[in-house]
Amino acid sequence: MFGQRGRMNVRLFILGGLFLLAGAIVTGRVAYVQIARTDYYQSEATNEHFGQQEIRAPRGAILDRNGYPLATTVDAYDVWINREDWQDDDAGRKAAGFIGPIIGRDPDELVTTVRQQEDGLYLAFGGLDFEKGAGLHDADAPGLRVVLTTKRSYPEGDLASTLLGFVGRDHVGLTGIERDFDRELGGVPGTIYFERDSIGNRLQLGSERVGQKPKPGGDIRLTIDRYIQRLVEGELETQLAQTGALGGTIIVMDPKTGAVLGMASQPGFKLSQLDLNKPVDQALFRNRAVTDVYEPGSVFKTLTASMALDLGLLTPESTYVDEGAEYIGPSTIRNWDYSTNGPVTVTQILQRSLNTGAVWMSRQVGAENFYGYVRRFGLGQATGVGMDGEPDGLVRDENDPSWSEVDLATNAFGQGIAATPLQVTTAIASFANGGKLMRPYIVESMDTPEGRREFSPVVVRQAVSEQTAASVADMMNQVVEGIPGHLAAIKGYHVAGKTGTTTEATLADGAVKNGNVASFIGFAPTDDPKMIVLIKLDFKEDRLGGQVAAPVFTHIAPSILAYLGVQPEGPQLVTTP
Amino acid sequence: MAALHRPALPAPRALLRQRQSWLVAAAAVAVIVGAAAFQVNQFSTATSTSYDINELNRIRAARQAENHELEAQVASLSSLARVDLDARLRLGLVPAERKLYIQVNQPSPRKQTLPTRFLPTESSGELPPQEPLWKRLLHVLPFF
Numbered sequence: 001m002f003g004q005r006g007r008m009n010v011r012l013f014i015l016g017g018l019f020l021l022a023g024a025i026v027t028g029r030v031a032y033v034q035i036a037r038t039d040y041y042q043s044e045a046t047n048e049h050f051g052q053q054e055i056r057a058p059r060g061a062i063l064d065r066n067g068y069p070l071a072t073t074v075d076a077y078d079v080w081i082n083r084e085d086w087q088d089d090d091a092g093r094k095a096a097g098f099i100g101p102i103i104g105r106d107p108d109e110l111v112t113t114v115r116q117q118e119d120g121l122y123l124a125f126g127g128l129d130f131e132k133g134a135g136l137h138d139a140d141a142p143g144l145r146v147v148l149t150t151k152r153s154y155p156e157g158d159l160a161s162t163l164l165g166f167v168g169r170d171h172v173g174l175t176g177i178e179r180d181f182d183r184e185l186g187g188v189p190g191t192i193y194f195e196r197d198s199i200g201n202r203l204q205l206g207s208e209r210v211g212q213k214p215k216p217g218g219d220i221r222l223t224i225d226r227y228i229q230r231l232v233e234g235e236l237e238t239q240l241a242q243t244g245a246l247g248g249t250i251i252v253m254d255p256k257t258g259a260v261l262g263m264a265s266q267p268g269f270k271l272s273q274l275d276l277n278k279p280v281d282q283a284l285f286r287n288r289a290v291t292d293v294y295e296p297g298s299v300f301k302t303l304t305a306s307m308a309l310d311l312g313l314l315t316p317e318s319t320y321v322d323e324g325a326e327y328i329g330p331s332t333i334r335n336w337d338y339s340t341n342g343p344v345t346v347t348q349i350l351q352r353s354l355n356t357g358a359v360w361m362s363r364q365v366g367a368e369n370f371y372g373y374v375r376r377f378g379l380g381q382a383t384g385v386g387m388d389g390e391p392d393g394l395v396r397d398e399n400d401p402s403w404s405e406v407d408l409a410t411n412a413f414g415q416g417i418a419a420t421p422l423q424v425t426t427a428i429a430s431f432a433n434g435g436k437l438m439r440p441y442i443v444e445s446m447d448t449p450e451g452r453r454e455f456s457p458v459v460v461r462q463a464v465s466e467q468t469a470a471s472v473a474d475m476m477n478q479v480v481e482g483i484p485g486h487l488a489a490i491k492g493y494h495v496a497g498k499t500g501t502t503t504e505a506t507l508a509d510g511a512v513k514n515g516n517v518a519s520f521i522g523f524a525p526t527d528d529p530k531m532i533v534l535i536k537l538d539f540k541e542d543r544l545g546g547q548v549a550a551p552v553f554t555h556i557a558p559s560i561l562a563y564l565g566v567q568p569e570g571p572q573l574v575t576t577p
Numbered sequence: 578m579a580a581l582h583r584p585a586l587p588a589p590r591a592l593l594r595q596r597q598s599w600l601v602a603a604a605a606v607a608v609i610v611g612a613a614a615f616q617v618n619q620f621s622t623a624t625s626t627s628y629d630i631n632e633l634n635r636i637r638a639a640r641q642a643e644n645h646e647l648e649a650q651v652a653s654l655s656s657l658a659r660v661d662l663d664a665r666l667r668l669g670l671v672p673a674e675r676k677l678y679i680q681v682n683q684p685s686p687r688k689q690t691l692p693t694r695f696l697p698t699e700s701s702g703e704l705p706p707q708e709p710l711w712k713r714l715l716h717v718l719p720f721f
Contacts, residue, residue, distance in 0.1 A: 075646070155652030156657065567680070
């Protein structure tokens, strides 16, 4: 810096100063990047070098009341093919020849289909068995991408298809229990961070870290018993085949708790034949026992009778003189068989299912009391069973501008009122449990992210008094056992029941305008009911509930009662020492 | 008179100094090479361990999948449809024409066992053991 004889060299000084300045700038910049903006650049580097992937949580199982799995999850693989890699004829055919037999597709058809894709990846097979998929995963076929996934497995086959519902390709519940409890079943997905290369591929030998562990979905235990469910589904299918019914519903419930033990509906769908890639009638996915309304018909007469008894207006022995017709203004109400029966008791009104007697009872009760009791029995409002799509039903009371006295008359024998099969079952069940309206429920317990949640029976209200309920149960028993040769009578058990027939009904999702609904509802044993069963069958032509629905009860009730451990009475029982 | 001249340094001292320089240089090279080799060894070990972990994770995933598959198979084998089919085809059973109810003074048969995954878990009421302090500190570091 100093020239000869110590004189400062200005140019060197300036150069030195410039170097110093540059060094200061660089140092300052380094300090800014590495100290002041550490977090920002660290995250930028992380984003550049690390990718993240969602780890799907295993979906929970759906169990029956005894813990037998109705729907569970197994591991599987989705097989994807990269179209670009199959542009080369040899490579594509060779790969297709290897992949095709494993996934059950013709190699030539597979090649053609892949090449028809516009771009990107083509899903050749979704949900391939884990073992086969693992074999493909280890193979090095060009264009092949095998992605680990899960799929639903149904150990009981098509049992309770409509009730269980199904999941979509993204493993989200779309119908039924799968949808209504998707949050509990789906769990919480996790995240994994992995080292990736410049084009985003995961480095096999790179580091990875689980950011958030996936929380497995919880299991849901239903009140459904798989044995009873299979029994009622099989019987319903048999009835449709033998009687030519368009559809139907069978519900089995514990009347004291409201737990649904079995629930079958047709038309429906089968889980084993479900193909969401094809157009399908979505109406088949409905759980018709919960979503579809109908006019209960003569079954409703038990409710009308209970109103009169509960108000103390009538007793089972009170007498009515049946002249074959009741007149309300210009309208005439006749019995279903156009009969005239003379003096009959209230019990006999139910036994002979007299429309005229029902109209007479409703007149004793009065419109205000009548509709008050209709609401107390839960009609005109959803039961709160917790399943999607449940309607309120239709009850037009005296406050409705379009209501007239004729409505009260027709409502008395179950016409002009629309209710779901589940609502009707719950209402009649009150006669089997001391007069309580129970809230029906299908889920017994479930594991949620917050912990296990169990459901207990809920008493909605006391619909009628205990004494009234006992009296009506006794009358319903007389309906079955007081008529010789009643088709709902079962040897060894005391049955209480009532038939119902509704004409001019709209059926088959509106396709049939003047159809017929034949039904029967019964519970047994009368003195200590363990089950209540509703059978409802839809016909195009006129069919009587007593002829087609009541026999169904005799087909299934003995098996259900024996399964529930209810001993029959009488000489059939043989006791060993 | 002879000019004074400094006597030359004794040879051993020079050699000693030279030897010391070589030793220092060799030690420095050894340290550098050792450090480099150590780093290479660490990286190699980490890489192979990472590979082993990936392989073990793959095996674990395969075993879990196998477990789930076996659970599903157990459930399918105990399904009512299969039992019914087996009863009809293999055992030749038919629906009963007449039912007799016989009361037997024996305990009822044990219920069929289910995969433990489907059974309600009983909590012991005890809190899970806490991780040791050194492990908790490691979680603070990146990539642990």
